[in-house]
Amino acid sequence: MTFEWIKIPQSLLTLFIVLNYGLLLTALVQKIAARAGRRHGIPIWQNYVDLLKNYGLRTNITHGVMYYLGPVFRLSGGVGLLLFVPTIYGSEMFSNLSFAGDLILALYFIFFGTLGMALGAGESGHPHAAIGVSRGLSQVTAAELPLALAVFSVALQYHTLSVTDIVAAQQGGVAHWTLVTNPLAVVAGMFSFLGSMMRSPFDVVLAPQEIPIGPPTEYHSSYLALMQTNRAIFPVAKMVIYMNLFFGGASSWAEFCLKIFLIYMVSALVGVVFPRFRVEQSIRWFLTWAVPVGVAAILLV
Amino acid sequence: MQQDDVVEPRVPVKDELKKRTVKGPDGFEFEVDPIHDYYCDARPEVRPGSYLKIVEDLFNWARSESLWILGFGTGCGAIEMRPLMTPRFDAYRYGIQWRPTPRQANLFVISGYLSVKTLKRVIRSYEQMQNPKYVVGLGSCTVNGGMYWDSYNTIKKLDEYLPVDVYVTGCMPRPEALLAGFEELKRIIRAGKGEGANLYAKNFDWYKANQKRVIHDWDMPDYNW
Numbered sequence: 459m460t461f462e463w464i465k466i467p468q469s470l471l472t473l474f475i476v477l478n479y480g481l482l483l484t485a486l487v488q489k490i491a492a493r494a495g496r497r498h499g500i501p502i503w504q505n506y507v508d509l510l511k512n513y514g515l516r517t518n519i520t521h522g523v524m525y526y527l528g529p530v531f532r533l534s535g536g537v538g539l540l541l542f543v544p545t546i547y548g549s550e551m552f553s554n555l556s557f558a559g560d561l562i563l564a565l566y567f568i569f570f571g572t573l574g575m576a577l578g579a580g581e582s583g584h585p586h587a588a589i590g591v592s593r594g595l596s597q598v599t600a601a602e603l604p605l606a607l608a609v610f611s612v613a614l615q616y617h618t619l620s621v622t623d624i625v626a627a628q629q630g631g632v633a634h635w636t637l638v639t640n641p642l643a644v645v646a647g648m649f650s651f652l653g654s655m656m657r658s659p660f661d662v663v664l665a666p667q668e669i670p671i672g673p674p675t676e677y678h679s680s681y682l683a684l685m686q687t688n689r690a691i692f693p694v695a696k697m698v699i700y701m702n703l704f705f706g707g708a709s710s711w712a713e714f715c716l717k718i719f720l721i722y723m724v725s726a727l728v729g730v731v732f733p734r735f736r737v738e739q740s741i742r743w744f745l746t747w748a749v750p751v752g753v754a755a756i757l758l759v
Numbered sequence: 760m761q762q763d764d765v766v767e768p769r770v771p772v773k774d775e776l777k778k779r780t781v782k783g784p785d786g787f788e789f790e791v792d793p794i795h796d797y798y799c800d801a802r803p804e805v806r807p808g809s810y811l812k813i814v815e816d817l818f819n820w821a822r823s824e825s826l827w828i829l830g831f832g833t834g835c836g837a838i839e840m841r842p843l844m845t846p847r848f849d850a851y852r853y854g855i856q857w858r859p860t861p862r863q864a865n866l867f868v869i870s871g872y873l874s875v876k877t878l879k880r881v882i883r884s885y886e887q888m889q890n891p892k893y894v895v896g897l898g899s900c901t902v903n904g905g906m907y908w909d910s911y912n913t914i915k916k917l918d919e920y921l922p923v924d925v926y927v928t929g930c931m932p933r934p935e936a937l938l939a940g941f942e943e944l945k946r947i948i949r950a951g952k953g954e955g956a957n958l959y960a961k962n963f964d965w966y967k968a969n970q971k972r973v974i975h976d977w978d979m980p981d982y983n984w
């Protein structure tokens with residue numbers, strides 16, 4: 459197999475678009491959530507300013523090698539997830555580095571950043587970081603179960619592990635989407651989606667009012683800026699997977715933006731309506747409500 | 760404590776800060792000296808801005824538009840911050856957000872009187888913030904002691920212990936006054952005059968002497984990184 463070098467600048471372009479879209483989108487969703495609380499919320503460009511400020515801080519201190527690598531792992535998790543999944547269906551330019559078995563790799567990448575973060579936050583030596591990480595890992599693990607079941611169900615349904623093929627099979631109108639052909643898997647996947655977006659009711663891990671903001675307690679300056687960059691890329695990358703698996707993918711950037719926004723709004727809407735779960739409550743919720751749906755999706759496919 | 764013959768601060772070291780021998784899970788014994796092992800004892804340095812004025816101006820603009828307040832309320836004034844977070848005044852509109860950890864915050868609002876006990880925590884938190892950082896003194900108590908001027912355990916002039924950028928006077932200043940103070944702080948930062956962290960580093964000995972004059976149970980290193 460020959461590698462085409464043109465793929466590298468093309469992937470970087472995807473990354474650039476997604477980064478900017480992610481920064482604006484998270485601010486927009488924050489604004490919408492603020493409106494639900496009758497506030498105006500942050501300005502739409504606030505994320506850019508915060509990023510610039512954090513890169514511009516004059517001092518930073520380190521707690522060791524893993525502390526450095528934590529944000530790097532986190533960012534590579536987000537970027538890797540994005541780059542190994544086709545962003546725009548049918549576009550040679552934005553299919554990135556996707557290949558035949560990329561679905562498994564994507565599952566792995568979703569988890570990768572969290573693990574890297576766990577090591578980094580552990581080394582920072584702050585008790586809040588350690589507690590935050592153990593809470594985060596247990597919650598993310600529980601939320602990952604229904605997603606894995608949903609993914610297997612979809613893979614069984616289409617007899618392939620390639621995201622491109624799964625998107626191809628869903629072309630030709632809404633009636634062909636997994637949402638219609640395999641609704642149980644979509645429900646299980648979306649339950650898991652709620653759990654992994656770090657919004658209420660599953661945001662106890664990062665909530666400022668709980669164990670002060672959890673894993674990133676000790677992170678500041680450029681480290682924090684790296685993590686903020688990832689917080690813009692990672693949710694979008696994750697939603698690209700959901701869009702590709704369940705909602706027919708996107709064949710143009712406009713369709714992409716719209717679908718990602720709507721998927722994000724699912725978690726935002728749930729977030730402004732429901733209060734926060736404690737970790738053991740959310741794990742129980744995933745195990746009693748989401749996992750059975752995932753199992754049913756596999757049995758019935 | 761306004762005596763001239765400064766008493767050398769007694770240091771009643773707490774148990775958990777004492778030097779001790781610890782046995783690891785593998786049976787290996789090693790010595791731990793918390794004050795020296797857990798903290799960095801490097802002095803703070805004056806950090807100049809970027810070489811290019813235009814870059815520094817850009818950063819200053821970003822700093823002024825992204826004020827992250829450390830969520831640490833010291834006195835009555837802390838109660839006035841809540842209306843700022845909620846729909847009535849909504850300070851988020853102006854790029855002002857709250858952070859629960861000093862590492863990520865760059866603005867410390869000393870919200871009212873400071874007892875000596877709190878001052879100790881304030882110093883530790885302030886020193887953990889990253890350069891550049893700003894301090895806003897809220898209420899008369901931070902200016903001259905306010906109604907606590909003859910109290911036995913509050914400090915009077917905040918300026919002697921930490922470099923203050925803006926004072927917001929009143930007892931209690933209303934949230935509007937606080938917002939006006941933040942706008943003033945933004946002007947100061949944009950003009951490149953928000954250099955409190957460097958001032959602190961430059962006059963480090965003076966600040967430390969002042970701090971140690973009132974804090975008698977000084978059982979922490981001189982610089983809390």
Ligand code: SF4
Binds near residue numbers: 870899906907929
């Ligand atoms: S200035 Fe007044 S309101 Fe503020 S801390 Fe002092 S006594 Fe309390």
